[in-house]
Amino acid sequence: MSFPINASLLDAMVLSIVQRSDTYGYEITQYLRNAVDISESTLYPVLRRLQKGDMLETYDKEFMGRNRRYYHVTPKGYEALDEYREEWLCHKRKIDSILLNEGVENHE
Amino acid sequence: MNKLEYLTRLRGFLQRYGLPEEDINDALTYYEEVFMDAGFGKDAETAESLGSPEELAAGILRESGIQVGSVNDAPTVGFNQQSGYTNCGNQQYDNRNKGNSGSNTVLKVIIAVLSFPLWFPVLIVLLSVLIVIFCLFFGLLIAFVSLSVSLVLGGFSIIAEIPQLALMMLGGGFAACSVSFLICRGLFRLIAPAFVKLVRKFVGWLRGIFVKGEKSYE
Numbered sequence: 001m002s003f004p005i006n007a008s009l010l011d012a013m014v015l016s017i018v019q020r021s022d023t024y025g026y027e028i029t030q031y032l033r034n035a036v037d038i039s040e041s042t043l044y045p046v047l048r049r050l051q052k053g054d055m056l057e058t059y060d061k062e063f064m065g066r067n068r069r070y071y072h073v074t075p076k077g078y079e080a081l082d083e084y085r086e087e088w089l090c091h092k093r094k095i096d097s098i099l100l101n102e103g104v105e106n107h108e
Numbered sequence: 109m110n111k112l113e114y115l116t117r118l119r120g121f122l123q124r125y126g127l128p129e130e131d132i133n134d135a136l137t138y139y140e141e142v143f144m145d146a147g148f149g150k151d152a153e154t155a156e157s158l159g160s161p162e163e164l165a166a167g168i169l170r171e172s173g174i175q176v177g178s179v180n181d182a183p184t185v186g187f188n189q190q191s192g193y194t195n196c197g198n199q200q201y202d203n204r205n206k207g208n209s210g211s212n213t214v215l216k217v218i219i220a221v222l223s224f225p226l227w228f229p230v231l232i233v234l235l236s237v238l239i240v241i242f243c244l245f246f247g248l249l250i251a252f253v254s255l256s257v258s259l260v261l262g263g264f265s266i267i268a269e270i271p272q273l274a275l276m277m278l279g280g281g282f283a284a285c286s287v288s289f290l291i292c293r294g295l296f297r298l299i300a301p302a303f304v305k306l307v308r309k310f311v312g313w314l315r316g317i318f319v320k321g322e323k324s325y326e
Contacts, residue, residue: 015147025138026145040157044138045171069141 005036009053010046012084015077018056045072055080056068109155111143121165125174128319135168217317249291256284 007075017031029043046051050056055077060067073081096102109117115136122132146154158164191314220227250255259281267274 024141024145027141029142039159040142040154041159041167045134045167047138048134048168048171057286069137069143 002037005038007046007049008084009048009088010038012081012088014043014046014050015055015073015084017082018071019073019078019081022072024068027073035061042069050077053080110151111120111140111155114151115140115156115162116159117161118165121162122168125165125169125176127169127172127174131168131172139164249295251287252284253288253292255290258269259284 013032014028018029023031025043025047027053028047029038031042032038032043048058051058053076055075056071057074058069058071061070062068093102111303118139119132119136122135126215127135143151144156163320169176263277263280263281266277
């Protein structure tokens with residue numbers, strides 16, 4: 001079994017991937033697949049949502065005689081990513097404290 | 109199914125549910141790119157991994173706030189949004205509630221039109237209060253600026269007759285001048301970007317209303 005990935009987490013991961021270097025849709029999907037099991041069709045709505053939220057912007061770059069759409073993180077996107085990372089750490093700690101019995105000694 | 113066939117069916121489905129042409133083209137561009145990036149001769153494989161065009165379209169439509177009944181409702185990946193979250197405070201960037209804006213727009217427009225006699229006077233009053241506050245502030249600023257300038261000029265004009273007073277006036281005047289310069293500069297820096305942003309937002313909002321309006325009254 002695997003744990004479901006929710007929309008916020010996908011947003012955060014996509015922002016993080018694009019932050020490393022500007023990249024295009026297909027590559028983002030391939031990258032995400034290293035970590036989570038998503039289909040080709042998952043990414044587009046995420047990118048669209050991030051674009052509409054002014055967290056990503058796009059530009060076209062020529063590649064083998066056609067245009068490839070590259071994504072770039074906006075300042076607002078950076079802000080959001082920082083926020084997401086903080087949230088994630090907090091979330092992870094809380095889950096770990098129960099699931100891995102971490103920090104139990106402190107309570108006893 | 110080859111690329112052309114797939115994309116044509118996708119377009120047809122998106123059009124049938126009235127997604128704006130701009131959004132359709134964006135989606136089509138994206139998925140055409142996916143086909144090409146997957147490599148030549150892999151059309152069938154890619155089409156399979158994308159799921160049927162109808163399912164794909166349903167996902168896109170759902171994200172745009174258009175509900176699609178007939179196509180199966182199972183989300184592609186666990187977008188189960190009702191699951192609990194650990195409470196980590198700030199959820200400013202959460203997109204969870206961004207759903208059905210499209211279907212509400214028509215209703216909003218109708219309500220806005222019907223309640224026109226109610227909100228119009230309120231709007232005018234609010235606007236005039238804003239203008240009054242603005243004028244008051246602006247007037248004070250002008251008064252202060254002219255005070256500082258006149259102090260300096262006055263100081264120069266009486267420097268021969270009463271040097272002591274003139275020096276005092278000049279000193280005060282220069283100090284006031286610098287303060288008003290600082291205020292003006294601060295105000296300008298504060299207001300100029302905000303103003304540009306406001307205008308841009310307003311134009312976008314206006315365009316949004318007209319584009320959506322046209323679509324729903326066709």
